[in-house]
Amino acid sequence: MSRKLTAEFIGTLWLVLGGCGSAVLAAAFPQVGIGLLGVSFAFGLTVLTMAYTIGHVSGCHLNPAVTLGLVAAGKFNASEAPGYIVAQVLGAIAAGAILFLIASGKPGFEIGGFASNGFGDLSPGKYGLMAAFLCEVVMTAFFLVVICGATSARAPAGFAPIAIGLCLTLIHLVSIPVTNTSVNPARSTGVAIFAGGDYIAQLWLFWVAPILGAVLGGVVHKVLEGDAALAPAPAE
Template sequence: MTVSLSQKCIAEFFGTFVLVLMGCGSAVLAGTHVGFLGIAFAFGLSVLAMVYAVGHISGCHINPAITISMLSTGKISGKDAGAYIVAQIAGAIAASAVLYFIAQGKADYSLAANGLGANGVGDPGSPDHYSLISGLVAEIVFTAIFLVVVHGSTSKNNKNGAFAGVAIGLALTLIHIVGIPVTGVSVNPARSIGPALFVGGPAIANLWVFIVGPVIGGLLGGGIWKLYDKN
């Protein structure tokens, strides 16, 4: 089946839209009910579902850090990578807009007080008030781990490739279980850009952490994978 770039971008837009709406939505709409563990599973399950929903169309990157890592390892062209990233960011912004609209349906909702699931560092951005440097290191390391799982589970040398979505989804869940108290967990620039554009303030000021950190981590993860898998 021949898939056009526009079809791939629609898949990336939709996949990122679902990830941000359901992941950030779990924090904003259901956080008091499900807690950090529930939020972690919401992000992981969103990715798992989208792998099987759009993975056969676009590869289900739904994350600029993954796309850049795939570009660095020769798995995607520069033209496609650029288009993917635009679609991912657009999907995240659209999801944040929908989430904001839904959240306003509750009388006591306040964008300033309740936010949109934006990532943060320091005080008051970090849920447990971790410093900027702690947040940056966490984003680099967690993204690197995530990308090793992504590359490894989707490798042609992996005989269990049919279960790639499960491995990727559970890896993201694990990363959120550990990392939510530090930054809220990004490991995905698009996921951070969408909410930050609406929340503004410190979310915008510290947005670079959630762009630079995941990109470095993505490149590092791709490099680690290449050390042991000559796919």
């Protein structure tokens, strides 16, 4: 179990450092910034690379919502979920700390939103609470449907990381303007604790909505797959 938790810690650290790091350090860099498209691909690439690296160790959840969604889908043991979630959150916070130390090395550094998620005035597009909540629920639900389907025993072997990484990229392309894209409570927590203030006050939504969406996605997968959905994913 310790190997699995270590893998989840390292993998989630990489997810937040790569994804949020691209947003904080590279998205708006003068003349050569990677922009929304680049940040979207950065998040997808972190999952893709870690899925091939630690998928055979822990299943590469990197996300409390994914862990609970897989429990709902019958693909993960509920008794292991608390340890996974703690490891993921700690990995995200460690990544936030590393990113803060790097970013604060620039003269005149101001933390701002620090790639945090938000709604209302904290939403990149000023989307309200209900729009943000619905977006996070729906995007996370589809993320779980893709994860469960791509890792099914009946799916083509070896391609799951590609499908899952590209799905996360697509999710970011759609929802960055709405919430700055969470679909992952650990990712949201890891940077919000450094941004502080209202970002902490709104963090509840980025736990509740992704978990609700993930459980919904897991249930949908069970309906789609029938009895086959009860077979554990190969990466588990």
